[in-house]
Amino acid sequence: MSSEKPEIPNSLNEHWMPFSSNRDFKENPRLITEAKGVYLKNHQGQTQIDASSGLFCNPLGHGREEIINAITNQLKKLDYAQPFQQGFGGSFELATRISKHTPGNLNRIFYSTGGSDAVETAIKISIAYHKAKGQGERFRIVGRERAYHGMHIGGTSVGGMVNNVKTFASVLMPGVVHMRHTHLPEHKFVSGQPETGAELANDLERICANFGSENISACIVEPIAGSTGTLVPPKGYLQRLREICDKHGILLIFDEVITGWGRTGSPFASQEYGVTPDIMTMAKATTNGIVPMGAVACKEEIYDAIMENSPKGAIELFHGYTYSGIPIAVSAALAVQDIIEKEDIFKRAKEMSPYFQKGLMSLKDLDAVDNIRGYGMMGGIDMKMDKKPGAAGFTTFKHCYDAGINFKATGDCLIIAPMFICEKKHIDEIIDKLRTGITNYSKSKKN
Numbered sequence: 001m002s003s004e005k006p007e008i009p010n011s012l013n014e015h016w017m018p019f020s021s022n023r024d025f026k027e028n029p030r031l032i033t034e035a036k037g038v039y040l041k042n043h044q045g046q047t048q049i050d051a052s053s054g055l056f057c058n059p060l061g062h063g064r065e066e067i068i069n070a071i072t073n074q075l076k077k078l079d080y081a082q083p084f085q086q087g088f089g090g091s092f093e094l095a096t097r098i099s100k101h102t103p104g105n106l107n108r109i110f111y112s113t114g115g116s117d118a119v120e121t122a123i124k125i126s127i128a129y130h131k132a133k134g135q136g137e138r139f140r141i142v143g144r145e146r147a148y149h150g151m152h153i154g155g156t157s158v159g160g161m162v163n164n165v166k167t168f169a170s171v172l173m174p175g176v177v178h179m180r181h182t183h184l185p186e187h188k189f190v191s192g193q194p195e196t197g198a199e200l201a202n203d204l205e206r207i208c209a210n211f212g213s214e215n216i217s218a219c220i221v222e223p224i225a226g227s228t229g230t231l232v233p234p235k236g237y238l239q240r241l242r243e244i245c246d247k248h249g250i251l252l253i254f255d256e257v258i259t260g261w262g263r264t265g266s267p268f269a270s271q272e273y274g275v276t277p278d279i280m281t282m283a284k285a286t287t288n289g290i291v292p293m294g295a296v297a298c299k300e301e302i303y304d305a306i307m308e309n310s311p312k313g314a315i316e317l318f319h320g321y322t323y324s325g326i327p328i329a330v331s332a333a334l335a336v337q338d339i340i341e342k343e344d345i346f347k348r349a350k351e352m353s354p355y356f357q358k359g360l361m362s363l364k365d366l367d368a369v370d371n372i373r374g375y376g377m378m379g380g381i382d383m384k385m386d387k388k389p390g391a392a393g394f395t396t397f398k399h400c401y402d403a404g405i406n407f408k409a410t411g412d413c414l415i416i417a418p419m420f421i422c423e424k425k426h427i428d429e430i431i432d433k434l435r436t437g438i439t440n441y442s443k444s445k446k447n
């Protein structure tokens with residue numbers, strides 16, 4: 001990385017930052033100026049290890065020449081092609097390559113511009129499918145507590161993280177019902193899938209009994225609840241959801257925006273847990289986080305039903321985005337596909353997972369730590385609550401940042417999601433720096 005002194009903007013006032021404590025940040029900014037491989041550099045010139053792959057989106061590392069070259073070449077040749085009623089070859093090639101990795105026959109790929117759009121698309125496709133099958137009364141969507149499905153109205157409605165929901169209660173989508181989350185008190189310090197809790201899936205059966213299964217369009221879950229802090233599904237839980245959906249003709253949607261593209265060691269969590277949904281979302285790592293892009297993979301029969309419901313020549317689904325599968329995003333995603341193949345990325349993630357999980361659990365002895373969970377290349381460390389929820393998490397994050405490690409904290413949970421290109425020495429560095437940051441946090445409380 002270069003040793004030039006980075007510039008700090010003259011004013012921080014105008015940019016209203018997303019999901020940030022704007023006032024706190026502007027008093028004491030944290031600006032990232034450079035990124036290469038697993039490392040970042042901040043405006044103070046400090047090098048940090050990126051322990052969350054950005055926001056779970058850069059698992060192949062920063063500054064990948066292959067992706068930069070692919071984007072540059074694409075932009076020189078064709079910078080934009082409108083995606084409605086016309087297109088360009090790359091988006092079709094990419095869909096074919098994505099469908100080689102999706103489970104079952106989820107081979108019909110609809111592009112979005114990110115995860116939130118993918119979730120809206122998945123919900124709308126479920127509604128359109130039932131309508132096409134003559135079951136337009138299926139309007140309800142079942143979500144789950146502690147879920148994160150992006151920040152559009154549909155995703156906010158089916159999501160279940162209270163701070164994301166409460167301000168917007170008056171505008172949420174009607175007809176949404178939530179199952180309980182899967183985190184039980186006995187799941188403390190469990191690495192991998194908990195043995196207990198599969199029966200929580202029966203909440204879906206109760207919702208069917210209470211609201212009428214004939215009114216329910218879809219049930220949407222993250223196979224591993226990511227943003228809330230890595231809640232790993234209990235053994236048998238996803239299988240049970242699948243059975244209940246099949247019994248009642250409800251579509252099962254897996255939101256794999258975080259878990260997709262290798263986070264569990266398999267291409268998708270669906271394959272890792274042996275449960276095939278009807279619809280699946282992906283985003284983030286699809287382009288290694290470099291260009292906004294998401295996608296929804298659907299079973300062929302869903303696509304077929306929606307096609308057959310419209311006369312030939314008509315638009316079959318009135319839905320899409322200006323930036324659905326545009327050249328710059330597609331070129332990045334195709335380069336990602338090449339890297340996945342060339343570097344056997346899923347295998348690499350799978351092989352590194354036990355080492356990472358062991359390292360994570362080694363932090364159990366720290367007094368300030370309340371719980372640790374994890375699966376594959378993702379994990380959550382719950383800090384013991386301080387005066388109010390979120391205070392311990394945010395203060396620890398800042399101590400870790402100063403110690404040279406960067407990640408995302410949600411509430412009191414530190415979310416760790418290393419890059420798949422990490423070597424053992426990088427995992428060791430992540431764990432060592434977490435220990436330093438958490439220890440410094442504890443010391444600061446004693447002073």
Ligand SMILES: Cc1ncc(COP(=O)(O)O)c(C=O)c1O
Pocket residue numbers: 114115116117119148149150151222226227255256257258283284
């Ligand atoms: C499971 C899940 N769904 C949807 C989203 C929203 O994605 P985006 O921020 O790209 O809109 C996220 C983002 O973290 C996510 O984790």
